[in-house]
Each structure stands twice: as C-alpha cells, then as structure tokens.
Amino acid sequence: MKRFGLFLVLALFSALTWAETREFSMTIEEVKVHVAPDLDYKVFAFDGQVPGPLIHVREGDDLIVHVTNNTGLPHTIHWHGTYQTGTWQNDGVPGVTQEPIQPGDTFTYKFKADKPGTLWYHCHVNVNEHVGIRGMWGPMIVDPRKPLPIEKTVTKDVIMMFSGWESQDAEKYGHGGTPYDVTDYFTINGKSFPMTQPIRVKKGDVVRVRFIGAGGEFHEMHSHGHDMLVTHKDGLPLPNPYYADTVLIGPGERYDVIIRMNNPGRFIFHDHIDRHVTARGKFPGGAITIIEYDGIPKEPWYVWANKDYDPNFFYSESMKQGYGIFTSPSFAGEPIERRHRGQ
Ligand SMILES: [Cu+2]
Missing domain, CATH: 2.60.40.420 (Cupredoxins -  blue copper proteins)
Incomplete structure (x- = not known):
C-alpha cells in the first residue's frame, strides 16, 4: 500500500512537470509555389513549402531547431510569441540577437516553449519582402498545460x-x-x-x-x-x-x-x-x-x-498526430534551378 502511494505521488509529479526535449531540423529552400490559377511565385520556403511545416509542441518543452539556409540570401527565424526567457540570443533578429544565417550555413535555435497557444515563426531578415511576399512563415502551436474547458x-x-x-x-x-x-x-x-x-x-x-x-x-x-x-x-x-x-x-x-x-x-x-x-x-x-x-x-x-x-489543407490532420514537426506535401513548391536564381 505504501509503495502504491509512492507510485501515485511519482505519477502525479511527472504528469505535472513532464516536459520533453524536441529536436527538429528545417531547411530554407528556393522553390516556386502555385498561389493562384494564373500565378506561380518564387519563394524562400521552410522545408520547401508555404506555409512552413507545423510545429506542434507542449508548453514547457525544450526546443532545439537546426536551420540550414539553402538559398542565395541570408535569413533567420523569429519565434513569434515565445518570451525567450533567458534565451534572448534565440529571438532571431539580425543585428540585434544574431548575425543572419548566410547561404549554406546552419544555425541552431534553443529555447523553451514558454508561451502557450497559437504562435507562428517567420524570417526576420528584410521582413517586408521575405515575410510580406516571399512565404517565410509557418504555424507553431503550443498546447497549454491547463486548457480551458x-x-x-x-x-x-x-x-x-x-x-x-x-x-x-x-x-x-x-x-x-x-x-x-x-x-x-x-x-x-x-x-x-x-x-x-x-x-x-x-x-x-x-x-x-x-x-x-x-x-x-x-x-x-x-x-x-x-x-x-x-x-x-x-x-x-x-x-x-x-x-x-x-x-x-x-x-x-x-x-x-x-x-x-x-x-x-x-x-x-x-x-x-x-x-x-x-x-x-x-x-x-x-x-x-x-x-x-x-x-x-x-x-x-x-x-x-x-x-x-485535401483534408490537411488547414493542418487538421497534422494537428491530430500529436507532437512534432509536420510537413504537408500539398504545400510543397517546385525546385528552382540555382543558375536561374537572382533574375
Ligand atoms: Cu529571410
């Protein structure tokens, strides 16, 4: 009986404090996406897709994200909404928290999912082009530890x-x-x-x-x-x-x-x-x-x-799959020949 009580206390303790370390890799690719029947568009795409892959984690999780820039221009990732408590160097703002990730380079972000809810991530280099019209954004959902009824x-x-x-x-x-x-x-x-x-x-x-x-x-x-x-x-x-x-x-x-x-x-x-x-x-x-x-x-x-x-157009299917990073083939662009870059 004593042992069972101890087990209960331990189970309760781990349920309250349970946090995972989640390690993801993302690339940034130059691809062309089909935006409208009469419009194809050159973008900088996280994992080659627009919007970027869904990142779905739980409040308190420790995130490690390796980002490799396979494009011809520098970028960063800003994790919009996270507080970056004690990890401000991971806020993704060039010239303020880091140097931009140069073409061919990899940068690793490490931070805690310290704010729950509907968040998103986006580039913070030349934002009005890269985020405004070049597809550099994706959803990040952080499930709260105490959801509303x-x-x-x-x-x-x-x-x-x-x-x-x-x-x-x-x-x-x-x-x-x-x-x-x-x-x-x-x-x-x-x-x-x-x-x-x-x-x-x-x-x-x-x-x-x-x-x-x-x-x-x-x-x-x-x-x-x-x-x-x-x-x-x-x-x-x-x-x-x-x-x-x-x-x-x-x-x-x-x-x-x-x-x-x-x-x-x-x-x-x-x-x-x-x-x-x-x-x-x-x-x-x-x-x-x-x-x-x-x-x-x-x-x-x-x-x-x-x-x-496409049942996953609004990430409805990905959201059912628990925690992780989820790409969506239907958002994927077509690769662009590097030699045609910079037109
Ligand atoms: Cu960028």
Missing part, C-alpha cells in the same frame, strides 16, 4: 494563415514588399480562391479556427450562418470571450475562435475587405473558403461541386 470539446482544428502577394515581383528575389508595390493576390495558407479548400464538418462538430496574420494586410473574416466565440488573442485566453461573426486580424495577430457547427448547409467564410476577395483585380479570388456540412448535396452549379479534397 471549451478547448477540451474541440473536434476539429483549423489553422488559417493570411498573406498577400505582388504579381509584379513573383519572379524577382530581392525585390518587392515596399509601400510602392501593388499587392494584388490574397491567400489563406498560400492559396487564392478557388485553390483554397473547404472546411468539411458534420453537425455537432466544435471547430477551433486559429487565424494568423502572416502578411502585411488586415483581414476581416466573416462566417456566414455561424457566430464565432473568440477565446484567445495572441495565444492568451481572453478574460471575457465574446461572440462575433466578423473578426479583424491584423499583421502578426492571432485569434482563436470556436465555431459550433449547428446549422447544416453550405456557407461561405470570407474576408470582408472587398479587395481581398479579388485576384489580379478580378472577383472572385483571394481569401475565401466554404463550410461544407456532411450530407448536403452538391448541385452541378456549386463552384466546388467536383473539387479534389
């Missing part, structure tokens, strides 16, 4: 990263991202409608959408037919969660919302800033998706009646 009811996770693109600089590394350049494409997870994907649900689902403002624009996401319960801002639980059917996401911001899927049908879920639902100036395009309930027939006139479905 409502978080435990979630049946499906959806991650949406917003960004803008400038078609005139699609082929020109080292250019673009200034206030004088025209942003004419807008995307969710790197794709402009109709290349985005539906959010497929069934009645009774509790969907958590994590909005991440990865680009330089504001996005006003509007959920037809459903209210969103806004529960977290920048990873932190709100003292007073509130309902909204439009949520404004600014650059760098994150909002977590919970949507109860209680209204079977088919509903558009779109950016309410008119120019953000265009592509090269033409409607419809840009930041649009559609909530599709199971069992709703798809009439032939439905815009996505015959769509090839």
Whole structure:
C-alpha cells in the first residue's frame, strides 16, 4: 500500500512537470509555389513549402531547431510569441540577437516553449519582402498545460494563415514588399480562391479556427450562418470571450475562435475587405473558403461541386498526430534551378 502511494505521488509529479526535449531540423529552400490559377511565385520556403511545416509542441518543452539556409540570401527565424526567457540570443533578429544565417550555413535555435497557444515563426531578415511576399512563415502551436474547458470539446482544428502577394515581383528575389508595390493576390495558407479548400464538418462538430496574420494586410473574416466565440488573442485566453461573426486580424495577430457547427448547409467564410476577395483585380479570388456540412448535396452549379479534397489543407490532420514537426506535401513548391536564381 505504501509503495502504491509512492507510485501515485511519482505519477502525479511527472504528469505535472513532464516536459520533453524536441529536436527538429528545417531547411530554407528556393522553390516556386502555385498561389493562384494564373500565378506561380518564387519563394524562400521552410522545408520547401508555404506555409512552413507545423510545429506542434507542449508548453514547457525544450526546443532545439537546426536551420540550414539553402538559398542565395541570408535569413533567420523569429519565434513569434515565445518570451525567450533567458534565451534572448534565440529571438532571431539580425543585428540585434544574431548575425543572419548566410547561404549554406546552419544555425541552431534553443529555447523553451514558454508561451502557450497559437504562435507562428517567420524570417526576420528584410521582413517586408521575405515575410510580406516571399512565404517565410509557418504555424507553431503550443498546447497549454491547463486548457480551458471549451478547448477540451474541440473536434476539429483549423489553422488559417493570411498573406498577400505582388504579381509584379513573383519572379524577382530581392525585390518587392515596399509601400510602392501593388499587392494584388490574397491567400489563406498560400492559396487564392478557388485553390483554397473547404472546411468539411458534420453537425455537432466544435471547430477551433486559429487565424494568423502572416502578411502585411488586415483581414476581416466573416462566417456566414455561424457566430464565432473568440477565446484567445495572441495565444492568451481572453478574460471575457465574446461572440462575433466578423473578426479583424491584423499583421502578426492571432485569434482563436470556436465555431459550433449547428446549422447544416453550405456557407461561405470570407474576408470582408472587398479587395481581398479579388485576384489580379478580378472577383472572385483571394481569401475565401466554404463550410461544407456532411450530407448536403452538391448541385452541378456549386463552384466546388467536383473539387479534389485535401483534408490537411488547414493542418487538421497534422494537428491530430500529436507532437512534432509536420510537413504537408500539398504545400510543397517546385525546385528552382540555382543558375536561374537572382533574375
Ligand atoms: Cu529571410
């Protein structure tokens, strides 16, 4: 009996303090991604994909991330949201915390996942080009040690990263991202409608959408037919969660919302800033998706009646796989011949 008591104490102690060391490797690659039916774009891509791979860890974990720069320009990674308590040299800001990672070099970041919630990572070199229009961003989800009761009811996770693109600089590394350049494409997870994907649900689902403002624009996401319960801002639980059917996401911001899927049908879920639902100036395009309930027939006139479905477009499948780093083949770009670089 005494021994069992000791076991219980030890089990409780390890459950409370359990933290893992998680060691990942990432590369930065020059690839071309397919942003819209009429737009291919040269990017600097984490592990060759835009958005970058999902990093999913638990609050308190120790992270070691080896980053190898296989591109022709210098970069860093800033872990947006982490406090870097006692590890400020890992904050990823060139000229402030480190020298940039030069082409061909590897840099290792070591830090604790000390802030829970919806975070993201991005380059901090020449940010307005590399982050603004060149795809250098990815999601980092840190599960809290003490989730809210409502978080435990979630049946499906959806991650949406917003960004803008400038078609005139699609082929020109080292250019673009200034206030004088025209942003004419807008995307969710790197794709402009109709290349985005539906959010497929069934009645009774509790969907958590994590909005991440990865680009330089504001996005006003509007959920037809459903209210969103806004529960977290920048990873932190709100003292007073509130309902909204439009949520404004600014650059760098994150909002977590919970949507109860209680209204079977088919509903558009779109950016309410008119120019953000265009592509090269033409409607419809840009930041649009559609909530599709199971069992709703798809009439032939439905815009996505015959769509090839990618269940991991919003990282929903990756989020089910526990902790680690998760690449997504559907976000992968095509390699660019090095000799053509720097056009
Ligand atoms: Cu960069």
